[in-house]
Amino acid sequence: MKLIANIGLAVILFCSSPASAQVKPGSASLKISGEVTKDFAFTKDDLRKLDRTTAILKDRDGRDVPYTGVSVQRLLEMAGVTTGKQLRGENLTKYLLVKCADGYEILFSLAELDNGFNDKKVILANESAGKDLPVDRGPFRIVIEGEKVPARSSFQVVEFKIAFAK
Amino acid sequence: MLFYEKSLSSTNKFSCSNCHDQKFAFTDRKVFSPGVDSEVNPRNTMSLANLLWVKNFFWDGRTEGLEKQVEVPLTGVHEMGQSLDASVAKVKKKKFYAARFEKAFGSREITANRIVKAIAQFERTLVSAGSRYDLHLQGKYRLNAEEQNGMDLFFTNPNPSKGVRGAGCASCHGGPKTYSELFQNNGLEKQPNDPDRQAITGLAIDEGRFRVVTLRNIALTAPYMHDGRFSSLEQVLDHYNEHVVQSEFLSPFIKNNSNIADGEKLGLTAIEKKNIIAFLGSLTDSTFISDPRFSDPFK
Numbered sequence: 001m002k003l004i005a006n007i008g009l010a011v012i013l014f015c016s017s018p019a020s021a022q023v024k025p026g027s028a029s030l031k032i033s034g035e036v037t038k039d040f041a042f043t044k045d046d047l048r049k050l051d052r053t054t055a056i057l058k059d060r061d062g063r064d065v066p067y068t069g070v071s072v073q074r075l076l077e078m079a080g081v082t083t084g085k086q087l088r089g090e091n092l093t094k095y096l097l098v099k100c101a102d103g104y105e106i107l108f109s110l111a112e113l114d115n116g117f118n119d120k121k122v123i124l125a126n127e128s129a130g131k132d133l134p135v136d137r138g139p140f141r142i143v144i145e146g147e148k149v150p151a152r153s154s155f156q157v158v159e160f161k162i163a164f165a166k
Numbered sequence: 167m168l169f170y171e172k173s174l175s176s177t178n179k180f181s182c183s184n185c186h187d188q189k190f191a192f193t194d195r196k197v198f199s200p201g202v203d204s205e206v207n208p209r210n211t212m213s214l215a216n217l218l219w220v221k222n223f224f225w226d227g228r229t230e231g232l233e234k235q236v237e238v239p240l241t242g243v244h245e246m247g248q249s250l251d252a253s254v255a256k257v258k259k260k261k262f263y264a265a266r267f268e269k270a271f272g273s274r275e276i277t278a279n280r281i282v283k284a285i286a287q288f289e290r291t292l293v294s295a296g297s298r299y300d301l302h303l304q305g306k307y308r309l310n311a312e313e314q315n316g317m318d319l320f321f322t323n324p325n326p327s328k329g330v331r332g333a334g335c336a337s338c339h340g341g342p343k344t345y346s347e348l349f350q351n352n353g354l355e356k357q358p359n360d361p362d363r364q365a366i367t368g369l370a371i372d373e374g375r376f377r378v379v380t381l382r383n384i385a386l387t388a389p390y391m392h393d394g395r396f397s398s399l400e401q402v403l404d405h406y407n408e409h410v411v412q413s414e415f416l417s418p419f420i421k422n423n424s425n426i427a428d429g430e431k432l433g434l435t436a437i438e439k440k441n442i443i444a445f446l447g448s449l450t451d452s453t454f455i456s457d458p459r460f461s462d463p464f465k
Binding site: 028060061101102103104105134135136137155156158 | 325327346349350367375418421
């Protein structure tokens, strides 16, 4: 998988900088930072090269809509976030803060996302019905299968930040 | 006191309160406000209320934290137009400030950092939480029928397939704060002529986005939107109900937010719009706009 080697590029793409160049929606990337062993950023082309999985989200009329992407746990593992057997003791106070382009933020405890703890399916999706997500939802969105309220299945995700609860 | 100090401007005629007048919930009711050079600023003056809960300031969210926010109008050439060093020199000449700095900071030293901190801290005290809506939340006031219906519509997302009517305002303006830390494109234009949030982030998806503002005291703070284009709440409701411009960057909270099956327009009735405006009126906090703690000490 070809990663963005220089995390500085991701910073230019997403952080406040009046001098930064305009970025087309399709070329946007997502970075993972904070309590990681390596800062990590990827584009949707990178995401397509990983193990793909599908999760179902109900639309507001109650119809099942499939979304395809990559397990959030898999992405956290690639950034060296504590998962699986490492997720014990004080590491259980860590959380993932999901940041979206419009300022929206939601949070998961790491244990929520770990298949060693539960079977909840949480993915970072970039496609639905074989197509890229529309601009107002993509290029990346969270999809949480089975969650009764869709408020955490957030749009236009630009950053994952890992931190300890204090 | 520094909020009302005119010597913080290059002409000694402007203080923060020129644009942020308490009786209008710290706005000036102008479309665009003129500064020391008589040039108007490019965006509408924002209300100052409940700022201690805000992370990113200005319409485009360019600064994080109130201290950084304070520096912008103090030094802006079209605002108060004076360097912080010049402000320090002028404030030092006013004998009554030294004792006040000692009380606030523990010594009589007057610095740019302390001036900025003092104004920012004053702004943090501007808490508006005494409206009829607040009393309603505390169980001390009963909204009238129009206000109650307006509130129900305000906080409900429309769902025509289930016969649920709503305005869907709370997706952005929900909770007692009546704002969220969000930047949204609310469909004012197909191609915005203001550099907006996109100028800060460089992201194409930020086109036409501005911060979601508080609706506290909204009946007092006309004109509305970043460019002050709407002179009344009726015009604002008409926009969201009938004139939203569809685009790929339109907020997903607004897109397809409709009381009509597969509709693009919100589809509220004239009475429903009137009820929502009645509810917005309940957000006016008369104690906030008359509280002597926030008033001009030089008068």
